[in-house]
Amino acid sequence: MxxxxxxxxxxxxxxxxxxxxxxxxxxxxxxxxxxxxxxxxxxxxxxxxxxxxxxxxxxxxxxxxxxxxxxxxxxxxxxxxxxxxxxxxxxxxxxxxxxxxxxxxxxxxxxxxxxxxxxxxxxxxxxxxxxxxxxxxxxxxxxxxxxxxxxxxxxxxxxxxxxxxxxxxxxxxxxxxxxxxxxxxxxxxxxxxxxxxxxxxxxxxxxxxxxxxxxxxxxxxxxxxxxxxxxxxxxxxxxxxxxxxxxxxxxxxxAGEGRRLRPAGLCEPPAHLRPFPLEVPELPRERRGHVDLYVPDADGPRPAVVFVHGGPLPEGSRPTPREWPTLVGYARLAAAHGMVGVTLDHRLHDVGDYERAAADVSAAVDLVRADPRVDADRIALWMISGGGLLTAPWLAAPPPWLRCLAASYPILAPLPNWGLTDTGFQPARAVAQVGALPLVLLRAGLEAPEIAATVEEFVTAAKECGAELELVDVPAGHHGFETLDPAEEVGPPLRRAMRSVVGRLSG
CATH class of the missing domain: 3.40.50.1820 (Alpha/Beta hydrolase fold, catalytic domain)
Incomplete structure (x- = not known):
């Protein structure tokens, strides 16, 4: 009993x-x-x-x-x-x-x-x-x-x-x-x-x-x-x-039943450390504080794409996100298109950290725009996963040098247990102020229902306000599809999304 x-x-x-x-x-x-x-x-x-x-x-x-x-x-x-x-x-x-x-x-x-x-x-x-x-x-x-x-x-x-x-x-x-x-x-x-x-x-x-x-x-x-x-x-x-x-x-x-978790390191490598699905040039990184730059061999100042990782992530995670194959792969893919690819670490370790994470992203963008090899008037931001909430400040007041805002399988509204109802990190509300800023959104077809609902809310709000929104679907993709799903499934949408961002930076 x-x-x-x-x-x-x-x-x-x-x-x-x-x-x-x-x-x-x-x-x-x-x-x-x-x-x-x-x-x-x-x-x-x-x-x-x-x-x-x-x-x-x-x-x-x-x-x-x-x-x-x-x-x-x-x-x-x-x-x-x-x-x-x-x-x-x-x-x-x-x-x-x-x-x-x-x-x-x-x-x-x-x-x-x-x-x-x-x-x-x-x-x-x-x-x-x-x-x-x-x-x-x-x-x-x-x-x-x-x-x-x-x-x-x-x-x-x-x-x-x-x-x-x-x-x-x-x-x-x-x-x-x-x-x-x-x-x-x-x-x-x-x-x-x-x-x-x-x-x-x-x-x-x-x-x-x-x-x-x-x-x-x-x-x-x-x-x-x-x-x-x-x-x-x-x-x-x-x-x-x-x-x-x-x-x-x-x-x-x-009765002692239920699912058990495997210890870290038993699955080699874990999902976030698996290879990027596309072949990209082995371009070296240049480290500037909490920012890494991947600079193409090209003449004159180049546009830059800044990739912002998701979270919240444990503070003790090693390697840090800017060194993960997915982030490095995105940055090198941008460099292969003649853009300066940028990765960074921000301090989103808890759902209460969005303010300081946003400050870290802003500081990284300032650092990148100050680099003489970067065209400071042609910058794109690309948010990933839980970094999607960090789009809100840029949507609400896009600066003239921000030429495109992209996101991969983003979370676009606080999840129910995050307690962020009255914060400024509400992309679906902020998109009404986006103006002419182009948006590119990579959607995972097999997204978790709770996250998919936030994406649908954002897409509806964007259409209602007439935002320039391009949807790039990965029908068989899961959250984190770059390292979870077959390259033949995710490769074409990734390339299409990158071409769209590069086109808006080059125009």
Missing amino acids: TVFIMVAGAFTGAHVWEATSARLAEAGAEAHAVSLTALDADRPAAGTGTDLEAHIADVLAAIDAVDPASGRQIVLVGHDYGIHPVLGAADRRPERVARVVYLDAGMPRDGVPPLAAVPDQELRARLSERAASGDTDGELAPPATREEWQRWGSTAGVPDAALDRLTALAAPQPLATLLQPLRLTGAVAAVPTSGVLCTGNGVSVDMVQRLVDFGDPALQALTDPRVSFFELHTGHWPMLSCPAELAEALRAAA
Whole structure:
């Protein structure tokens, strides 16, 4: 017999688990939804303010209520904020917990408060300011309105009635639960874990595998054989959108099933280090700070194409993106057409880093335009993947020397779990100011649905405002098609897109 002890996210309570609990019970399991102090009506706050330790105590009480002599294994499930009290409790009772399930949740660390995992960056900043202003004991963060739930995660798949009920039963979150650092001794590291990822919220097992392949040491623990992963093709609230599928995934996790990740280096080479699909000249690089230039043997100042990598990428990734075969291949392909090809490294290591990444790109462009071998009045920018959001500032106010803006399989709107709703990095909004700037967009026909939706939104907005947009499709291409798909599939579209950019620089 398995006992599932489930903890909900911010502003929500035990009620969100009702349908999932019923399905687990039908399958012969025991399920308990934890009532959190000050969030559930049956567990009101007592005395002064409620903090994270109070919620950890709530989970500990649920664990201790299971008779150790019964032989039942305990599986803790933490959704969203709920993973913090779950980990805190598992760290204190590691011998009682058979597995911890991260349900569309982050990876909390010792000494870091839950506020750091809040996806809504505007709210995070606002609450941080309140915390810095003085004593927050007893203060409450107001719950999300019906329209604001999307700021906490995708509501894809949640029926209207369920969203109405979620809103009606939402409770203010004690601010101290978000501000108090999580304290872990390390004992929880011995407990097996599973991650249930919701692809509609912008994350998948393949994405996590790619992050591991980048070589960040902090992620190598995810390749432990005791760690497994599952996907649900829904938004951030699977207990409301697909409770039966969630119950099935939880039962499989309890049984030790699920997909395992391979350690970095086992796949030689990983996708991002595989060869560029086109033959390009072996032109040497010239390094200038965070910029590499590939200069053709040609007379006079030449136009330049600046290639901007995607992300967010782990800070410790080696080699850095400007040395990846794809970026080098693009730059050398531009040089083969008589352009100065440019790659660069920018500091997009977290979704909150777009401002500084944009500053890094601007600095790189300034450096390139100052080079005497570059025609400063003929520059193209070519964004890749998550670098697509970095098109927004250039779309909103294109300078006269920017002759073309291109992108390969770009993300053109913040993904639901990025919390960038109110930032300036919204290409579909910015394109209305693009004017006569030509746009070239390489689309992957087999793109992830969540990313494809951002591209469709952008294309629709571009057509509505009359932008000069050329679409170059790679019908059988995946996200990252240069190193994932056959050269005969991706070669012709790549060459066509490059010719289009070069033509706009040469005209």
